[in-house]
Amino acid sequence: MSFRTINFALKILLSVSLLNISCAKHESTSLAPSPTLPMMENSLQKDMPFPMGAAVNVNLLKSNTNYRNLVIKEFNSITAENAMKFAAVHSSKEIWNFTDADYLIDFAIANGKRVHGHTLNWYKSLPDWVNNFQGTAADWENLLKTHIQTVVGHFKGKVVSWDVVNEAIDEDGTMRNSIWVQKLGVDYIGRAFQYAHEADPNALLFYNDYGQEFGPTKRTAILNLVTSLKNKGIPIDGIGIQMHTRVTQTDANLTAAISTAAATGLKIHISEIDIALNPDNNQSMVYTTALADQQAAKYKTIVKAFNAIPKGQQFGITQWNVTDGDSWIPSNYNRPDWPLPFDSNYQRKAAYQGILDGVK
Numbered sequence: 001m002s003f004r005t006i007n008f009a010l011k012i013l014l015s016v017s018l019l020n021i022s023c024a025k026h027e028s029t030s031l032a033p034s035p036t037l038p039m040m041e042n043s044l045q046k047d048m049p050f051p052m053g054a055a056v057n058v059n060l061l062k063s064n065t066n067y068r069n070l071v072i073k074e075f076n077s078i079t080a081e082n083a084m085k086f087a088a089v090h091s092s093k094e095i096w097n098f099t100d101a102d103y104l105i106d107f108a109i110a111n112g113k114r115v116h117g118h119t120l121n122w123y124k125s126l127p128d129w130v131n132n133f134q135g136t137a138a139d140w141e142n143l144l145k146t147h148i149q150t151v152v153g154h155f156k157g158k159v160v161s162w163d164v165v166n167e168a169i170d171e172d173g174t175m176r177n178s179i180w181v182q183k184l185g186v187d188y189i190g191r192a193f194q195y196a197h198e199a200d201p202n203a204l205l206f207y208n209d210y211g212q213e214f215g216p217t218k219r220t221a222i223l224n225l226v227t228s229l230k231n232k233g234i235p236i237d238g239i240g241i242q243m244h245t246r247v248t249q250t251d252a253n254l255t256a257a258i259s260t261a262a263a264t265g266l267k268i269h270i271s272e273i274d275i276a277l278n279p280d281n282n283q284s285m286v287y288t289t290a291l292a293d294q295q296a297a298k299y300k301t302i303v304k305a306f307n308a309i310p311k312g313q314q315f316g317i318t319q320w321n322v323t324d325g326d327s328w329i330p331s332n333y334n335r336p337d338w339p340l341p342f343d344s345n346y347q348r349k350a351a352y353q354g355i356l357d358g359v360k
Contacts, residue, residue: 044352045076049307049359051114051316053077055272057326058100061107066346070322077114077316079271080104084117085125090147093129098154105158116269116318117155119163119208120148121192123178131179140183145195152199161204161315163240163271164196165189169209173221189225190234197235204315208240208271213249213257227264238267238315243302246279247294254298255305262309269315270306274327274339275299275351281335289350291338296354299341303358317355 044052054075060067071078082088083100090096108115121144133143152162168189170176175186184191193205207226211218222239229236239261245254261268275298278285306317321327325344329337341351 042356044074044355047356048317050311050314051077053079053114053116053316053318054322055079055081055118055318055320056104057081057321058083058104060322060326062103067322067326070342070346071113072111075113077116077318078104078108079116079118079318081118081321082125084151085119085122086130086147087125087127089151091127091129096150096154101155105155109158115155115159116271117152117159117162117203118271119166120151120196121164121180122166123168123176123180126179137184141188141191144180144184144188144192148192148195149199152196152203156200157202159200159203161206161238161269162196163208164193164205164236166208167210168207169211169218169221169225171211171218173217190229190232193229193234193236204237204267205235206238206240206267206269206271206315207236208242208269210242210244210272212241212261213243213245213253215253216256219257219260223260223264226266230264230266236266238269239264240269240271242272242320243270244272244274244276244320245298245302246276247291247298248279249298251298251301254302258302258305258309262313265313267313267315268306268309270302270317272320273302273317274320274329276329276337276339278335278337281333283335285336287336287338292350295338296350296357299351299354300358303355307359 052075054071056071056078058080061071080101083104089098089101105115107113130143133140135143148164152159168176168178175181180188196203196205207222207229209222212222226236226239241257241261243257258268258270275295277287277291277295303317306314319340321340323342323344323346324330324338324340327337327339329339338349341349341355343349
C-alpha cells in the first residue's frame with residue numbers, strides 16, 4: 001500500500017471519529033433533561049380551593065411596595081376597604097369621584113384579581129349632603145336609585161359582585177332605625193337590590209352583616225330578611241358573613257353562622273374576617289405563641305366549616321385588610337391586637353397555617 005493511500009485512509013478514519021464525537025455530543029445535548037424550574041412558593045390563592053381575598057387600602061396599595069406585593073402574591077380576590085363607599089365616591093350631590101376605585105380596578109385587572117364591591121348602601125360613611133338632605137319620599141328614592149345605578153353602572157363588567165345593603169339589622173334582631181328606614185321604610189332594601197340588578201344584571205348581589213356568630217338572635221333576623229327577599233323574587237344571590245370575631249367565640253357559634261346561612265341555598269361570602277385576640281382591651285397584652293395557636297385554631301374552625309358547605313355556594317373568604325399593622329381593630333379600639341394572618345412585618349403567622357389546615 002502506498003503512503004498516499006495510507007494517508008487517505010487515516011484521514012477518512014479521523015473524519016469518521018470526529019463525526020461520531022460530534023453526533024455523540026449532539027445526542028447527549030438533545031436527550032439531557034431540561035433543568036428543573038424552581039417550585040412556586042405556596043400562597044393562599046394557590047393552595048385554597050376557593051377564592052381568598054383581602055380588603056385593601058388604596059393609599060397603601062400605591063405607596064407601600066411590601067403591602068402591594070403581598071396582595072399580588074397571596075390573594076385572587078380584593079375588596080375596596082373604603083374607596084367605593086358613598087362618602088368616597090359621591091362626596092357632594094353633583095360631584096362623583098372614582099379615582100381611587102378606578103385605580104383599584106386597574107390594579108385588579110393587571111394582576112388577575114376578582115373585585116367585590118363594598119358597599120352600595122350603609123347607614124354609615126354618608127357625606128353631609130345626604131345626612132342633611134331635605135326632600136320628599138320620592139326625592140329620597142331618586143337619591144338612592146341614582147347613587148346605586150351610577151356606581152354599579154360605572155363598574156359594570158369589572159366588579160363581579162356587590163354588597164348591596166350593609167348592616168341593616170340591629171343587635172337585638174330588629175331593623176336598624178337608619179336614615180334609609182326613616183325616609184323610605186324597610187322595603188327600600190328590596191328596591192336597592194332591584195336597582196343594582198338593573199344597572200348590571202350579571203353582578204352577584206349580597207346582603208352583608210356582622211354578628212351572625214354572636215348567637216341566634218341577630219343570626220335569625222338576618223336569615224329571615226334574606227329569605228323574605230328571596231321568596232319575593234328580589235335578585236339576591238348571596239349572604240356576606242363579616243366574621244369580625246374574637247378568639248373567645250365558641251366553635252359552635254362560628255360553625256352555626258356558616259351552616260345556617262348556607263341552608264338558604266344562597267352563595268356564602270365570609271366577607272370581612274379578622275379574629276381579635278384582645279377583646280377585653282387589655283393595654284398591657286403582648287403577643288405570645290399561646291395566643292397565636294389559639295387564633296390559628298379559630299381560623300381553622302371557620303375555614304373547615306366554610307369548606308364543608310356545597311362548593312357552588314363557596315363564594316370565598318376575604319380578610320379585612322392585609323396585615324396586623326393595617327387592621328382597623330387596634331386603632332378603632334385603641335388597644336394592642338393582632339387579628340390577621342400576617343404580622344406588621346408582612347410575615348405569615350400561625351393563623352396562616354390554620355387557614356391551610358382548614359381544608360386538609
